[in-house]
Amino acid sequence: MTRPVLLVTGADLAPQALALLGDFEVVYAGRTPTEDDIVALCRRHDPVAIIVRYSKVGAAAMDAAPSLKVISKHGSGTDTIDKVAAKARGVAVVAAVGANAAAVAEQALALLLACAKSVVTLDRRMHDGHWDKATHKSIELEGRTVGVIGLGAIGLKFARMADAMGMRVLGFDPYATNLPAHVQSSDLATIWRESDAISLHCPLTADNAKLVNEKTLAACKPGVLIVNTARGGLIDEDALLQAVRSGQVGGAGLDSFAVEPMTAPHPFHGEGRIVLSPHIGGVTADAYVKMGVAAAANALAVLRG
The missing domain is CATH 3.40.50.720 (NAD(P)-binding Rossmann-like Domain)
Structure with a gap:
């Protein structure tokens, strides 16, 4: 049989x-x-x-x-x-x-830190023989505000990590209930307006495709950091690239993309303030x-x- x-x-x-x-x-x-x-x-x-x-x-x-x-x-x-x-x-x-929640939340935190601390750029400069101590200043995340969009298992785990670092956590999720005390329930307009960093942890749907776009990025604080370990379709990649080049976005850490595998060459390639990983957040x-x-x-x- x-x-x-x-x-x-x-x-x-x-x-x-x-x-x-x-x-x-x-x-x-x-x-x-x-x-x-x-x-x-x-x-x-x-x-x-x-x-x-x-x-x-x-x-x-x-x-x-x-x-x-x-x-x-x-x-x-x-x-x-x-x-x-x-x-x-x-x-x-x-x-x-929830099976990969810890892995993806850790990757999101790694990308946020890489952007805030210029890890990739400074590593490259050091390997090229430079010592930029007198000219470089990183971003201190303690006391700053992070907006977490999507409060499922991954988003909540990331929010807990951010809170442990002393960050103020704003969270948006229309389906989330009984949020922990360290997550302040917010609408998207507040997240765009008040966040120093934004991390995406929501599923991709027809309603939120290109949620991060020219209009929403313009509503953010100048120099905002964008992290995406969810789905690439949540971001209008052309709009993000222009916002990085203009300085409206201070840095982006991306683990997912509109087209995967990422095509080469890609407009993000060579952009020093965009840190890339090949959708491996959950791969441990x-x-x-x-x-x-x-x-x-x-x-x-x-x-x-």
Whole structure:
């Protein structure tokens, strides 16, 4: 008797996650699968479940897998899954919410500090033989205000780190309740107006695409720092680049981009006040295990009713 198939849209899964999936034949899509690859694998194997690591899963993939019951995200963001199509076909969509929260919040803090302390620029100058002590001044974050947009597991963990550094924390999330005392609930207008730094931790939706744009950046304090470890589509990249070049944005730390992998050359390349990382905020050895186990457990919970 053949085992039901579980498709992983990636090249691997943590051994601890695989240990939960002994009743299934696990099929891997490879390191960089395309949407067409996913559709072809669904047609060939008719999986009952898909664990989504990379690429998108749309209506075509679902139609190619009539036995499909659940799509489980290896992480917290489900924007790469067509949830409307899934609902129409009775396919559950679940996410490993919070599994990578520590990893992503730490990356956001690292990017904020890199911008405030000019870590990348000073490192490069030092390696070139310069000693800029007499001419450089960094930004002290204690006592400054950070706006946190999105107060899920990641945003709240980042907010706690910022509070521990002595920052005033403004938070915006229309769905968040029972906020901790160190997060001051605010509207977006207040966050644009009062924040010295802004960190994005919200999902990408049709309503908030290009939330950070020419108009909202103009409403910010001159020299504001922008950090994005959420989704690239939250930022109008052209507007951000112009704001960095004009000095309206003092620095940007970015871990996600409108198009991924980032095309080369890219307008951000060579901009000294933009610190880049390749969407690796949630990629740690610990998070790899946590997300894999949560994704597998979530899928099993649906399949077993």
